[in-house]
Amino acid sequence: MSSISLDKALHNHFQRSQRWGFTWALWTAVLWGAWYVPGTAMWYEEPFVSINNGDHGMRLAATAVMTWIHAVVVLLFLVIWNGMLGKLKDYGRTIMRFRRISKWYALASLCGGPMAIFGSYMAMGYVGPVFAAITSLFYPVVGALIARLWYHEKISGRAALGMAIIIMGGVVIYGPGLFGEIDISENYAWLGYVGGIMSAIGWGAEGAVASRAMDVTDPDVGIQCRFSFEILFWGVLVLPMIFLLTDLPIVTLLVDMLTSQMVMIWMVLASICHAYCYTAFYKSFSLIGVGRGEAIGNLYGVFAVIFVMVFTLDLPEWYFVVGLILTVTGSFVMFREPAENISTLREVET
Amino acid sequence: MKLPQKGFLLVTLSQHQSLWDYELINQAIAEYGLKGNYWINHFSIALDELASAGLITRIGHRLDDGSFIARDRLQFEFALSDFGRERMFDTGLLDSNASSGEFIND
Known part of the structure; x- marks a missing residue:
């Protein structure tokens, strides 16, 4: 009996199954938020700290080199996993x-790597970091829309409402910072707006594109494939092109980063967070589903503020509490x- | 080269009208030379993922009386869905010229 x-x-x-799905998505948000501490700290070390804010070429080259090293270290942690x-x-x-399967992971890495990261950096550089953070918050909408149209993922009214409330919570947290950041007289601001759209589309599309291959493969394996391709994109295409077509000191940047103890410590910490954040994400x-996974992953905005608060002991503004209530309610x-x-x-x- | 594990589960299922999860799991464990509860759970999760994604459909369920994997473990009977068959063609797990059960190496 x-x-x-x-x-x-x-x-x-x-x-x-549902609990495990939401637990993995929550881990994505926690680790993504934690990533901001070492990810930001890196910019306060040599060679980054000496790069002039207005020197966009040099900053982009440094970002490209940093992203490549970052992807290599992430792959090492995924191999261990x-x-x-x-x-x-x-x-x-x-x-x-x-040809039939892992090409989708290659495309996902192109969306989430060069397109989203580069776009986010353009948004940061030409409009401001708050604008970049806010545009990124909209990536679940893109992901859910693509998943809905491409392979009919079910997005119930409740899921859509939850997603909208979470995004609203993120906008409340970061929105007030926008005043004073946006300067409409800035001639190149449109590049930042394009970058913001690129980051939302890039990260949103990544989930939907990767799911195409994950239908028939393991998610842990899938994320390792995705980072293998990202390493190739930066290492075989982007960096050699910058090296060959510009005067930017790619080799010097690479050597400076690899020989800087502090940069590498931050890099390892950032890569641990990123490797397992992405594993949980996939x-x-x-x-x-992609829509719900990305929406809960969006709570990274809340965790980023909390982790920064823990490490800097700077309390966030009062409206953070309103954003926190909204995001928790949405979840x-x-x-x-x-x-x-x-x-x-x-x-x-x- | 062997198929990715989820691909193997799909191909095995495509060769039958339907199969119970323990039948699929036993075949996968034999194919990849594995043993133990860890791999039983691993393939159970893979089947759940395939069902969530709509590639396979749960057409029956019952509680294990202890003679298959573990007493009171929920067992599912699966069948390949039309969408699953379509996705298998897309990913080269089924040859579009074959009715079922043939896969091509990429």
Whole structure:
């Protein structure tokens, strides 16, 4: 005689999947927020600290070199992760099937790497960091829209409402900082607006594009493929092109970073956060969908403020509390969706 | 070269009308030379992910009486969905000239 009823077991099963999906998405937000501490600290070390704010070429070159080293260290942590999980052989089997499967991870790395990071940097450089943060907050809308149109992911009214409340919470946290940052007389501001759109589209599209390959492959393996391709994009295409077509000192920047103890300490800490943030991000997609995973991941805005507060002991402005209440409310609205509703994430022919 | 593990589960399922999860898990464990509860859970999660994504459909469920994997473990019977078959063609796991069960190396 069984100790539990079949219906109860079924409900427990779907609830467990839902909880794991939201837990992974929450870890994404926590680690992404934590990433901002070493990620920002790096800019206060040589060679970055000596680069003039107006020297956009040099700043972009330094960002490109930094992103490449960052991707290499992230890959090392992913190799450790998949080694411990016994998935390295599956990584080999997956990445080798480039034409039909892993090309989607390559495209995802292009969206989330060069497009989103470069776009975000343009938004930061030509408008301001607050504007860059706010435009990035809209990436779940892009992700959910693409997932909806491309492969009919179910976005219920409750999920859409939760997503809207979370985004509103993020805008409340960062929005007031926009006053005084936007200067409409700035001739190159349009480059920043284009950059902001690029970052929202890049990060939003990444989830939807990667899910195309994750349909038939493991998410842990998928994220390792994605970073392998990002390393190739920066290392084989972008950096050699900058080296060959400009006078920017790519090699000097590379050597300076690799030989700076503090830069490498921050780099390792940032890479640990980023590696496992992305792992959690991809794992959430397969359990709760791209739209929900990205929306909960958006809580990074809250965690970034909290981590910065812990390390600098600077209290945030009062409106942070309002943003915090909104984002938490939005998350609960989403989480309270019945688990059975998201046991199948897409409206497909069976 | 062997298929990625999720691909193997899909190909195995495409060769049958339907299969119970323990049948798929046992075949996968044998294919990749693995053993232990860790890998049973790993393939169970992979099947959950495939079902969430709509590639396979749960067409039956029952509680294990202890004769398959563990007593009171919820078991699912799966069948490949039309969408799953379409995704298998897209990703080269099924040859578009074959009705089922043939896959091509990329």
